[in-house]
Amino acid sequence: MRFIIGFLSGVLGALAGWFGLAMLVIALSGPDRDGGIAMGAFFNIGPVGAVVGFVAGVLLYLKFGITRETASPADGAQPPAATAPKRARVSRPFAIVVVAVLAGLGWWAWYELIRSPYLTHGFMTLEMQFRLPAGMAVPQDASTVHIMVEEGPQYLEPGLGPSWHGTDGDHPVILAHVTLSRKTSRRAVTLELPGVAKKTWRLDLAGDPDPMPVFSPWRVPAGGADPKIEMNYRLKADR
Numbered sequence: 001m002r003f004i005i006g007f008l009s010g011v012l013g014a015l016a017g018w019f020g021l022a023m024l025v026i027a028l029s030g031p032d033r034d035g036g037i038a039m040g041a042f043f044n045i046g047p048v049g050a051v052v053g054f055v056a057g058v059l060l061y062l063k064f065g066i067t068r069e070t071a072s073p074a075d076g077a078q079p080p081a082a083t084a085p086k087r088a089r090v091s092r093p094f095a096i097v098v099v100a101v102l103a104g105l106g107w108w109a110w111y112e113l114i115r116s117p118y119l120t121h122g123f124m125t126l127e128m129q130f131r132l133p134a135g136m137a138v139p140q141d142a143s144t145v146h147i148m149v150e151e152g153p154q155y156l157e158p159g160l161g162p163s164w165h166g167t168d169g170d171h172p173v174i175l176a177h178v179t180l181s182r183k184t185s186r187r188a189v190t191l192e193l194p195g196v197a198k199k200t201w202r203l204d205l206a207g208d209p210d211p212m213p214v215f216s217p218w219r220v221p222a223g224g225a226d227p228k229i230e231m232n233y234r235l236k237a238d239r
Contacts, residue, residue: 002066002088005095008102009061010054015105017053022046065094117182120208121237124180128158130191131218131230134170139194146192147176152184180235183208189231191221201231211237 025041068088126149132138139145142160149156158178166173180187187203199221218230 002090005065005090005098006058006061009065009094009098010057012098012102013053013055013057013060014050015053017049017051017056018046019049020053021049061094061098065091065098067091119181119183121211122181123238124209124211125236125238126158126178126180126203126233127215127236128176128178128189128231128233129168129215130174130176131168131232132172132174133227133229136172136227138165138172138174144194145174148190149178149180150186150188150190151180152182152186154182156180179238189233191229191231193229196227196229197225199229199231203233205235209235211235 022038022041022045025045026038029037029041066088067090128147142164145160145164147158147160149158156178158176160174160176164175166175174191185207187205189201189203191199200223201219201221204216212234215232215234218232220228220230
């Protein structure tokens with residue numbers, strides 16, 4: 001047990017030294033536009049701090065993590081005239097602090113790397129197409145087209161871009177895109193046009209979706225009230 005706590009204390013010191021020295025170098029270096037200083041500080045200079053921190057963690061364990069107590073004489077035995085030998089044991093408060101801090105760091109790493117709220121594929125572009133009924137005119141001003149994408153706890157307003165409408169045969173089509181970033185099972189799209197009631201579509205995407213090489217089938221909104229505006233979409237990974 002003493003070896004395990006001592007090793008964990010060294011690991012905690014190594015982590016503190018690595019990140020502490022890297023952050024110090026970054027802070028002293030000033031603005032870093034391309035990230036080169038931060039990468040060099042973390043991967044080239046940080047390990048030096050890790051070695052120093054590991055040694056410091058072990059030394060702190062030897063100084064504060066071990067307590068010595070006098071061994072109690074057996075029942076009926078007379079205490080010797082000389083001082084009884086002291087027995088070394090791990091300091092319980094020190095061990096609790098070390099284990100608690102490492103457990104917290106482990107949970108944080110598990111959450112960020114495995115259970116991260118962000119998509120595994122990073123930022124992903126959701127491309128949407130809204131097909132209007134044949135003969136229905138596209139709004140003249142793009143500012144009158146209001147689209148909102150619900151992604152879990154956040155709401156996103158897609159961009160229309162310079163070429164924000166086209167045609168599909170006799171049907172006018174409105175084109176939009178937005179960047180998705182979060183893992184969630186709740187995604188929906190709403191569309192509002194001048195003189196048309198708000199339309200809402202639920203997206204059949206997994207909580208952590210993979211890219212979609214082709215557009216989904218056309219689908220009508222919830223309720224399906226006239227006019228029959230249809231929507232389809234595809235998902236592209238940005239990296």
